[in-house]
Amino acid sequence: MKLLEERIRKDGQLGAGNVLKVDCFLNHQIDVDFLCELGKEFERLFHDCGVNKILTIEASGIGVACLTAQYFHVPVVFAKKSKTTNIFGDVYTASVESYTHGTTNTIVVANRFLQPGDRVLIIDDFLANGKALEGLIKLVRDAGAEVVGAGIVIEKAFQPGGDLIRSQGVRVESLARVASMNAETGEISFI
Numbered sequence: 001m002k003l004l005e006e007r008i009r010k011d012g013q014l015g016a017g018n019v020l021k022v023d024c025f026l027n028h029q030i031d032v033d034f035l036c037e038l039g040k041e042f043e044r045l046f047h048d049c050g051v052n053k054i055l056t057i058e059a060s061g062i063g064v065a066c067l068t069a070q071y072f073h074v075p076v077v078f079a080k081k082s083k084t085t086n087i088f089g090d091v092y093t094a095s096v097e098s099y100t101h102g103t104t105n106t107i108v109v110a111n112r113f114l115q116p117g118d119r120v121l122i123i124d125d126f127l128a129n130g131k132a133l134e135g136l137i138k139l140v141r142d143a144g145a146e147v148v149g150a151g152i153v154i155e156k157a158f159q160p161g162g163d164l165i166r167s168q169g170v171r172v173e174s175l176a177r178v179a180s181m182n183a184e185t186g187e188i189s190f191i
């Protein structure tokens, strides 16, 4: 998506450890009008898939998932990163290694929000090694629901997550695919 590539080139900052920061429109400050354009694009890509639920992971996925859901007219469920006391009843869980924090979290969704027969579109901000996406896919499958695909805002295609998840037969649509980024020169190229 050209608009997104231009925005990443204009506002993206490169940090240590192959981290791309897009805090001014996606990860800290949210440019709502811009994320709505991304949401419309996800709807265009997945509109004929019978999506009845969108699943994401807290915290950074929630904004873009909600702004996408308004075009599908479906609810958003977000996986919580720890089993908090305000989740009642049975839960689905998965273990996910965090790319940006290096820690491992148990992600949790209450059983009642993922049901057999649900057709789930997973939305997330970044795809790097694929751990977050793998965890979310596990939650959906444990519930007996179906993953219709994953909509990713930014895939760092030089990292293994995209190939890994696609090789498992899951449709992954990324709105921007970064081919390379150089923290020293600030250069970012796209596929």
Ligand code: 5GP
Pocket: 018, 019, 020, 021, 022, 027, 057, 060, 097, 098, 099, 100, 124, 125, 126, 127, 128, 129, 130, 131, 132, 133, 156, 161
């Ligand atoms: P993965 O699990 O695919 O290795 O990483 C995906 C998760 O890590 C995303 O949910 C995102 O929050 C975070 N992440 C991975 N790479 C980046 C990055 O370059 N920038 C930012 N802001 N987050 C990232």
